[in-house]
Structures are given as C-alpha cells and as structure tokens.
Amino acid sequence: MTAPYTARCACGSVSATIRGEPLAIRLCWCRQCQQIAAGGPTTNAVFQVADIDLVGRLSTHSFPAASGNTLTQHFCPSCGAPVYGQSSARMHLASIRLGFLDVGHGLKPDTSIWTEEAPDWAVIDPALARFDRQAPPPVRQD
Ligand SMILES: [Zn+2]
Numbered sequence: 001m002t003a004p005y006t007a008r009c010a011c012g013s014v015s016a017t018i019r020g021e022p023l024a025i026r027l028c029w030c031r032q033c034q035q036i037a038a039g040g041p042t043t044n045a046v047f048q049v050a051d052i053d054l055v056g057r058l059s060t061h062s063f064p065a066a067s068g069n070t071l072t073q074h075f076c077p078s079c080g081a082p083v084y085g086q087s088s089a090r091m092h093l094a095s096i097r098l099g100f101l102d103v104g105h106g107l108k109p110d111t112s113i114w115t116e117e118a119p120d121w122a123v124i125d126p127a128l129a130r131f132d133r134q135a136p137p138p139v140r141q142d
C-alpha cells in the first residue's frame with residue numbers, strides 16, 4: 001500500500017491520516033523504548049510532521065536523551081497505546097509507532113538502532129541495517 005495511510009489507537013479515541021511515505025522505518029532497542037513497548041523494540045515509521053493529520057487528544061512524557069536532545073513520547077491517555085515519538089532536534093519529523101497504523105499498510109522495518117541496549121534474547125535481523133546506537137538522521141529521498 002502507499003500513502004495515504006490511516007491509523008487509530010487501540011480504543012479509537014486517537015486517529016490519523018498520513019499523506020506521505022516514511023523516510024525510514026526503524027526498530028529501536030533502546031531502554032526507554034523497551035519500557036513503552038512491553039520489553040521488545042519500538043517499531044517506528046519516520047514521517048514528516050507536515051504529512052500527518054492527527055485527530056484526538058494525546059498525553060506526553062518527555063525525557064533527556066543520551067544525545068542531549070529532549071525526546072517526547074506521545075500516547076493515547078485512554079488506552080495507553082504509543083502513537084509517536086519526537087526529538088527536539090528534529091521537530092519536522094515524527095516517529096509514528098507502526099502498531100498505530102491500520103492493518104494493510106505493508107510497511108516493514110529497514111534498520112535496527114540502539115542494538116547495544118537490546119536484551120540478550122533479542123533476535124536482530126541480519127538483513128536490516130544495524131547501528132549500535134543512534135542512526136544518522138533520515139534524509140528525504142525525492
Ligand atoms: Zn486509545
């Protein structure tokens with residue numbers, strides 16, 4: 001499938017339409033992601049904020065990242081479903097959690113990041129690009 005993508009949280013109080021293609025799709029194994037993803041990695045499609053129309057109220061939690069930037073997690077206050085993450089260094093991008101997208105989107109991860117913090121049971125797909133820590137910021141391909 002190609003854009004537009006539709007999305008909704010587990011309870012349906014937050015939804016979105018996304019009118020562009022992701023710049024990257026990454027599995028993040030950092031410790032903070034394990035905390036919000038029930039122990040595994042978060043799976044994030046990096047979209048341009050300008051392409052995203054969000055409907056509904058979100059709660060947020062911000063914390064300082066190892067890079068010195070502030071990371072903010074946005075989630076549904078009713079069901080707790082992760083919706084997107086954002087870095088203060090790249091406010092034009094949003095890492096939409098892949099589980100927020102409606103079934104049938106056809107998107108798959110291309111990169112694993114922060115693998116040095118992955119638990120010892122983690123299976124890191126050798127077919128994906130891999131970074132021990134942060135990957136370089138995604139660049140628009142068009
Ligand atoms: Zn919800």
Ligand SMILES: [Zn+2]
Nearest residue numbers: 028029030033
């Ligand atoms: Zn992470």
